[in-house]
Amino acid sequence: MNSVTIPKATVARLPLYLHALEILAAEGTCTVSSEMLARRVNVNAAKVRKDLSFLGTHGVRGVGYDSSELGTRIREALGLTRDFGVVIVGIGNLGAALANYDGFGEQRFHIVGLYDADPGTIGSKVGDLVVRDVRHMPADIAENNVEIGIIATPAAVAQEVATQLEQCGVRSILNFAQTVLQVEQADVRRVDLSTELQILGYYLRHDQS
């Protein structure tokens, strides 16, 4: 939809550059070099420059990048120029923790609905929101123009929830359940603690990365 297509690997790093820039900005840094960003994001400087080149960014040779302008460019590239409605389904320990997550700062992601199927959880308050019956979800999503769904349910029901989210028109899903979701066309990202631990476990024996 936008000019040049940015490689997946680059897209995955843009949020890290952005975060680093926000910290630098808070520290009052106006100009930043690829080398500086690279150190903060743990990659090499050539990669930073190549990544930024996809944004059509103009740094200044011999000087570096204007950090506030670069921040703006990255936000534009990521589409962080408008707000996104987010719902969380499954308000157990993890779902509640995610609902309370405060790392959004000045981000554009707004949690607008919390859902659960357990009568004991429905009606309880988490942060500013009251947990609603998951049966209200479809109507709420339509009404609030929700675009992103976070699944934090038990694995057994995650697929069902994903299907339902997709039927409601949600095209982006962040899945914390221990399942690989089958979806029609939604974009799914999966986060799973035991997978991560197993990967770490491997490199504990086979050290290099």
Added chain:
Amino acid sequence: MNSVTIPKATVARLPLYLHALEILAAEGTCTVSSEMLARRVNVNAAKVRKDLSFLGTHGVRGVGYDSSELGTRIREALGLTRDFGVVIVGIGNLGAALANYDGFGEQRFHIVGLYDADPGTIGSKVGDLVVRDVRHMPADIAENNVEIGIIATPAAVAQEVATQLEQCGVRSILNFAQTVLQVEQADVRRVDLSTELQILGYYLRHDQS
């Protein structure tokens, strides 16, 4: 340390295959084809076969893989043949949720310590464990042979905790804080909600995957 070196991309998928096999085993399936696994893990069958070939696995042509044997091979490759001690530092909402995580099933990862710096949190009980003062951490780690540290602290102190973990000999870190950690040689994996949402946000506008 083990025979052949397995590509990173493959290592990252092995836990998914393993999980799929465990489900299949629970359903009573004895023989599994690359095609079957592929469907469950959302990848293509050639990739499954290539991945499994790094384990030196012998499937049976025309038939498939013996699912229990394949499970054993993957567990061996991942080093899941012994137990791992894990500590969690930062027992806020997220840390507590992780401590209560039950997805380990018959896994080999055991949470053996919970730490926090807040006097109000220290002493409280989460699951079976009592949250201890982070000052006890170094001694506890040495005593319990802890190999993996999970950081769920505020971003501001995450680096300090990481440095400390490394000094205690912990070589694997799972970082849930919104920071890129600088470490000497530890292996770090990072999980961050706002990064994931930003990536999803990008693909919401630039649909393809």
Added chain:
DNA sequence: TAGTGTGAAATCTTTCACAGCA
């Protein structure tokens, strides 16, 4: 001088396509 922007090389990953075997 110090740091960007980028072709071209090196490396890693995925996919194809098919020989080979139970």
Added chain:
DNA sequence: TGCTGTGAAAGATTTCACACTA
């Protein structure tokens, strides 16, 4: 017949190295 195992091709990503310029 049906599915594995794998070379070889295609594609993606990373890194190098250097021309260029404020």
